[in-house]
Amino acid sequence: MRLANIWRLGIKELRSLWRDRMMVVLILWAFTGSVYVAATGIPETLNKAPIAIVDEDGSQLSQRIASAFYPPFFNPPAMIAQRDVDAAMDQGLYTFVLDIPPNFQRDLLAGRGPAIQLNVDATRMAQAFSGNAYVQRIIGTEVATFAARNGRTEALPADVAVRSRFNPNLTSLWFGAVMQVINHVTLLSIILTGAALIREREHGTVEHLLVMPVTPFEIMAAKVWSMGLVVLVATWFSLTLIVQGAMRVPIEGSVALFLLGAAAHLFATTSMGIFLGTFARSMPQFGLLVILTIVPLELLSGGSTPRESMPVFVQDVMLAAPTTHFVRLAQSILYRGADISVVWPQLLAILAIGAVFYAIALAQFRKAINTMA
Incomplete structure (x- = not known):
């Protein structure tokens, strides 16, 4: 009877979600348009950076350098x-002002090692970070070419051969698309389960559930599996049709293995949504709680910034968050083609954290149900 109750209550949750048109639109947009816009909106390279040049040399070399920026x-x-x-x-x-000093060409040919001053407006972080390397590379190429044509060549003692693994062309679209899907798995699972509980309270159907022969465990389990299933199907749809299909992002590993890890992660995050939903009395309150929860979960999980770059205290605290292990598992599978022999520690960690979150959420849910009764 317990399994039958969980199944029927879950079907009720799915029907209730289907009637909530705004929530359906949110799910569709999050796993389609939002993924596409966020991934394609990230500039892959420097684009139309404003630059000025102070040419105090007026030589052939300074003109070559000026004409190399286009x-x-x-x-x-x-x-x-x-x-x-x-x-x-x-x-x-x-963003950039290049100052070519007087007698730059003459000093170069004489072997005096002249310097060019590059002023960078560092308040434009994206352009300043990537453009600085572009400018130095362009100047170095033009100077080396000019010097070689005039008989001055100096062989470097060593050469560096760079090979970028997993993303040979350093295409930011590959990273942005997959990470957007990973982040939406966490966000939507928390929102859907919490909203389902608040919707019960606002519509007055919680009182109906209290007089039925069902337990809080069955009510919560039904919300977890039904909302988790919706997010899991939407994730598969987004990876297959949007990421791989529309944006042609290669997925190296097994999508089925990733979905298995996502299902374990949903076990934890849907429980978290129930937990937050027991504290909120309305959807606006729940929205504020979600903001306070989702921002650190996504920013500190290692998806945007490597965990090794964070303070040790933050690294240790975030080991208790399922997103930390899920991001590592997802990136290992989707980017690097890892199999179960590589990601099983993260999978077990997610399941353990999910079990703890589920137990805490169930205790709080029972308390909330008794208060309503």
């Missing part, structure tokens, strides 16, 4: 005077 990476360089540099930077007109 769209789409940079806007056409603006030639300005030295006295205008500070004012232009203060007004935020340029």
Whole structure:
């Protein structure tokens, strides 16, 4: 009877969700349009960065350097005077200002090792970080080519051969698309289960459940499996049709193994949604609780920033969060093609954390049910 009750209550939850059109629209958008927009909206390379050049040399080499900056990476360089540099930077007109000193070409050919000054507006973090390397590479290439044509060549003592594994072209679309799906698994599972509980309270159906021959365990288990199933199907749909189909992002590992890990993760996050739903008295209150919960879960899980770059205290605390292990499991499978022999520690950790979260949520849910009674 317990399994039958859990099954029937879960079907009731699915029907109730289907009648909530706004929630259905949210699920569809989160796993389709949101994934596509977020992934394609990340600039893959430097794009139309404003740059100005102070040419105090007026030589053939300085002209070659100035002509090497062109769209789409940079806007056409603006030639300005030295006295205008500070004012232009203060007004935020340029991200980069390149100052080529007098006699730069002559000193280079004489072997004196001249220097070029590059001023960077570091308040434009994205452009400053990636553009700095672009500018140095462009200048180095032009100077080396010019020096070689004029008989000055210096062989480097060693060469570095760079091979980027798992993402050879460093395409940010590959990372953004998959991580957006991973983040939505956590976000939607918490929202759906918590909203299902609050919807029961707002519609007055909790009182009906209290007089039925069902236990709090059965009510909670029904919400967990039904809402978890919705998120799991939406995740498979998004990975197959949006990520692999529309955006042509290669998935290296087994999607079935990833969905197994996602199901274990949903066991923990749906329990978390029930737990938050017992404290909230309305959807606005629940929304505030979700914000306070989901932001640290996603930012500190290692998906956006490597965990090794975080303080040791944060690393240790986040080991208690299921998202930390799920992000590592998902990236290992989807990016690096790992199998069960590699990700089983993360899978067990997620299941253990999920069991603890479920027990805590069930205790709080029983307490909330008794209060309503």
